[in-house]
Amino acid sequence: xxxxxxTQRYLPVLIVIIISFIIGFSMLLISRLIRPKRPYTLKxxxxxxxxxxxxxxxxxxxxxxxxxxxxxxxxDVEIIFLYPWALVYKKIGFYALLEMYLFIxxxxxxxxxxxxxxxxxxxxx
Amino acid sequence: xxxxxxxxxxxxxxxxxxMALTRKNPVHSVLWLLLLFxxxxxxxxxxxxxxxxVVQVIxxxxxxxxxxxxxxFLLGAKxxxxxxxxxxxxxxxxxxxxxxxxxxxxxxxxxTTAWKGKYTIEYIEKIGNTKALGVMLFNEYPxxxxxxxxILLIPMIAVAVIAWRAK
Amino acid sequence: MIELIIxxxxxxxxxxxxxxxxxxxTYAERKIIGRxxxxxxxxxxxxxxxxxxxxxxxxxFFKEDIVPMNAExxxxxxxxxxVLVFTMIxxxxxxFDRNFILADLNIGLLFILASASVAVYGIILAxxxxxxxxxFLGGLRSASQVLSYEIALGLSLAGVVxxxxxxxxxxxxxxxHNTVFGVYAIPQIIGFIVFVISxxxxxxxxxxxxxxxxTELVAGYLTEYSAFRYALFFLAEYVAMYIMAFLCALCFxxxxxxxxxxxxxxxxxxxxxxxxxFAIKVYAFIFLYIWVRATLPRYxxxxxxxxxxxxxxxxxxxxxxxxxFIKRLGL
Numbered sequence: 001x002x003x004x005x006x007t008q009r010y011l012p013v014l015i016v017i018i019i020s021f022i023i024g025f026s027m028l029l030i031s032r033l034i035r036p037k038r039p040y041t042l043k044x045x046x047x048x049x050x051x052x053x054x055x056x057x058x059x060x061x062x063x064x065x066x067x068x069x070x071x072x073x074x075x076d077v078e079i080i081f082l083y084p085w086a087l088v089y090k091k092i093g094f095y096a097l098l099e100m101y102l103f104i105x106x107x108x109x110x111x112x113x114x115x116x117x118x119x120x121x122x123x124x125x
Numbered sequence: 126x127x128x129x130x131x132x133x134x135x136x137x138x139x140x141x142x143x144m145a146l147t148r149k150n151p152v153h154s155v156l157w158l159l160l161l162f163x164x165x166x167x168x169x170x171x172x173x174x175x176x177x178x179v180v181q182v183i184x185x186x187x188x189x190x191x192x193x194x195x196x197x198f199l200l201g202a203k204x205x206x207x208x209x210x211x212x213x214x215x216x217x218x219x220x221x222x223x224x225x226x227x228x229x230x231x232x233x234x235x236x237t238t239a240w241k242g243k244y245t246i247e248y249i250e251k252i253g254n255t256k257a258l259g260v261m262l263f264n265e266y267p268x269x270x271x272x273x274x275x276i277l278l279i280p281m282i283a284v285a286v287i288a289w290r291a292k
Numbered sequence: 293m294i295e296l297i298i299x300x301x302x303x304x305x306x307x308x309x310x311x312x313x314x315x316x317x318t319y320a321e322r323k324i325i326g327r328x329x330x331x332x333x334x335x336x337x338x339x340x341x342x343x344x345x346x347x348x349x350x351x352x353f354f355k356e357d358i359v360p361m362n363a364e365x366x367x368x369x370x371x372x373x374x375v376l377v378f379t380m381i382x383x384x385x386x387x388f389d390r391n392f393i394l395a396d397l398n399i400g401l402l403f404i405l406a407s408a409s410v411a412v413y414g415i416i417l418a419x420x421x422x423x424x425x426x427x428f429l430g431g432l433r434s435a436s437q438v439l440s441y442e443i444a445l446g447l448s449l450a451g452v453v454x455x456x457x458x459x460x461x462x463x464x465x466x467x468x469h470n471t472v473f474g475v476y477a478i479p480q481i482i483g484f485i486v487f488v489i490s491x492x493x494x495x496x497x498x499x500x501x502x503x504x505x506x507t508e509l510v511a512g513y514l515t516e517y518s519a520f521r522y523a524l525f526f527l528a529e530y531v532a533m534y535i536m537a538f539l540c541a542l543c544f545x546x547x548x549x550x551x552x553x554x555x556x557x558x559x560x561x562x563x564x565x566x567x568x569x570f571a572i573k574v575y576a577f578i579f580l581y582i583w584v585r586a587t588l589p590r591y592x593x594x595x596x597x598x599x600x601x602x603x604x605x606x607x608x609x610x611x612x613x614x615x616x617f618i619k620r621l622g623l
Contacts, residue, residue, distance in 0.1 A: 007126075007127055007130075009395055009396065009397055010170060010395065010397075011296075011299060011395075012299050012302075012303065012384050012394040012395035013381065013384050013395050013397075015299055015300065015303055016303055016380060016381055016383060016384045016394065017377060017381055019303055019304075019307065020307075020376060020377050020380035020381065021373065021377050023307070023376075023380075024372070024373045024376045024377065024524055025373065027520060027524075028373075028520055028521070028524075030353065031352075031353045031354075031355075031357070031519065031520040032357070034353055034354060035353065035354055035355060035356055035357060035519060035520075036354075036356050037356060037357075038356065039358070041361070061198065061199065061428075061429070061432060063199065063287075063288075064436075065195060065198075065199075065432045065433075065435075065436050066195050066196070066199045067284060067287065067288050068436040068439060068440060068597070069191055069192045069195040069436070069439065070192060070280070070284045070287070071281075071284055071601075072188055072191070072192075072439040072440065072442070072443065073184075073188045073189055073192050073280075074277055074280050074281055074284070075443045075605070076183065076184055076187070076188040076409075076442070076443065076446075077184055077188070077277060078277055079443060079446040079447060079450065080180055080183055080184055080446075081270070081273065082446075082447075082450045082612070083255070083402065083450060083453060083459070084176065084255055084256075084258055084259030084262060084263075085259060085263060086450050086451075086453040086454035086612075087255055087256055087259050087453055087457060087458070087459060088256050088259035088260050088263065089454055089457065089616065089619060090457060090619070091256070091259075091260055092259070092260065092263045092264055095267065096263035096264055096267065097620075099263060099267045099270055099271065100263065100270075102271060102274065103270055103271070103273070103274045104609065104612075104613070106274035106275065106277070106278050107274065107277070107278075107609075108609070109278060110277065110278045110281030110282065111281070111605070111606075113281065113282060113285055114281055114284065114285045114288075115602070117285035117286075117288060117289050118288070118289070119284060119285050119288040119289075120597070120598065120601045120602055152420065156367075156413075156417075159410075159413060163410070175397070175398055175399045176399065176402070179399055179402040179403065179405075179406050182406040182407075182409065182410060183402070183405055183406050183409050186409065186410055187406065187408075187409025187410060187412065187442075188409070188439075191412060191413075191416070191435070191439065194416060195432075198420070198432070253398050254398065254399075255398065255399060255459060
């Protein structure tokens with residue numbers, strides 16, 4: 001057991017990664033050999049409905065996207081802790097169960113506080 | 126065979142870390158970090174810690190690094206600021222070098238083999254890694270889980286404040 | 293060595309079948325949407341246009357690949373490969389039949405969530421490296437959309453794990469077969485609905501196909517892509533649709549099994565091979581994808597985030613608490 005069983009189980013994952021990479025790469029390579037290549041400046045400018053683009057693209061953007069990322073981190077951690085709990089639900093005692101309800105309750109306090117503070121109001125109002 | 130794979134992962138992790146540290150563009154640094162986290166996940170698999178490997182990918186690579194990337198985008202940082210930093214001074218370099226050496230000496234001089242607990246390999250193999258972790262987490266460390274809930278509540282309040290200020 | 297060859301053959305079979313399905317899903321989509329709009333759909337290439345996907349595939353090889361001059365060249369070129377690889381990797385943990393699975397992992401379900409969370413990088417990178425405003429905004433939008441609905445997806449699947457007591461997809465199907473209804477879609481109807489909606493949003497499909505909101509963002513993060521790199525994104529999108537259909541069939545509709553009470557009424561159905569039941573369930577879900585695309589208009593971005601955060605997440609938590617309560621009662 002141990003290491004051998006582990007490599008046995010994960011070997012197909014490695015093979016699938018390699019094969020799917022080879023598929024994507026080889027198709028790009030074949031297509032590279034047979035497709036035309038006639039670049040000129042206007043073709044290579046970024047698409048902007050015909051108007052020459054000004055200033056820099058990677059400028060600052062709406063803070064909403066950032067808030068989505070922040071809230072996502074918090075909820076992601078909470079959900080990942082729900083999985084071991086869900087898995088051993090039948091095996092753990094009553095107090096352990098209460099424990100998790102308390103955890104979800106704290107989660108909901110934060111969630112409703114955020115709703116009250118209008119974190120999730122995405123429209124401009 | 127398995128030692129060869131293990132050696133590859135250890136060696137490439139050092140290389141990837143160096144690449145992440147030396148990139149000028151912060152977005153490239155974050156991407157090398159992503160590669161590093163995926164390699165760390167494989168190292169967890171070598172320890173038979175499947176759940177930890179998945180947590181490494183979902184939480185670190187999938188959530189925290191995305192947040193880093195969004196932070197870099199939000200600040201519009203194309204290159205790292207060029208100003209003088211403390212680490213550029215000779216004193217700073219010496220201090221960091223010495224303290225790192227101290228940490229390494231401290232770490233390597235206190236290596237002991239782990240004691241045998243009640244969670245043996247056979248037990249974990251039998252009921253599965255994630256289940257063993259769940260049983261232990263919820264039966265033996267209830268306070269830690271409770272504290273975790275509180276710790277997650279605090280950033281939620283912080284986000285609410287950020288969103289409120291942004292309006 | 294023999295084992296290695298067997299794994300290779302199995303992988304080749306899975307890839308071949310899935311890629312052939314992807315090709316003909318595009319055909320089915322055009323036909324069904326055509327019929328829904330009282331058109332014929334593709335008719336010219338071969339009988340009833342049956343060779344259309346092959347013609348499209350050959351044609352796209354001959355298209356010029358344009359890399360914009362301001363783009364981050366390397367990242368621009370590998371972004372489609374990242375999306376493709378981290379979508380295809382999910383196929384390893386899907387049990388297609390009782391004994392046909394590439395890698396029988398203990399953490400199968402979490403494996404799919406993990407690779408989904410890495411595939412987001414392909415979208416963000418495609419948008420960022422193009423160095424075009426439409427691409428950048430489209431990439432950010434799609435990324436926030438995928439992130440928001442990943443939470444709801446995780447919550448609805450946590451309900452399944454709670455009922456089945458396992459993360460292994462094969463064991464989930466077996467545990468499901470042993471329940472009264474035989475499918476989790478009936479006792480966990482809320483979770484099922486949450487899952488279906490977030491599956492649509494995760495794969496960027498209608499009515500949540502905001503990256504393709506051509507009226508506002510041209511083609512989102514795909515704006516600057518052309519030729520085969522575009523085709524790789526396209527391929528990954530359809531494979532992702534199939535992954536979601538597989539996941540739905542396995543976690544909520546009983547996978548390769550049929551409910552016991554149906555076998556009691558019609559015993560001859562037990563003779564039907566499991567892979568056929570699995571295929572029927574998957575096709576039904578794919579048909580739902582196309583049907584919804586033909587029927588519903590697109591949501592606005594703020595509406596999309598509101599649905600994700602204010603409706604689906606509370607619904608997911610309610611579903612989880614109901615399932616926990618039922619399980620405690622021992623039903």
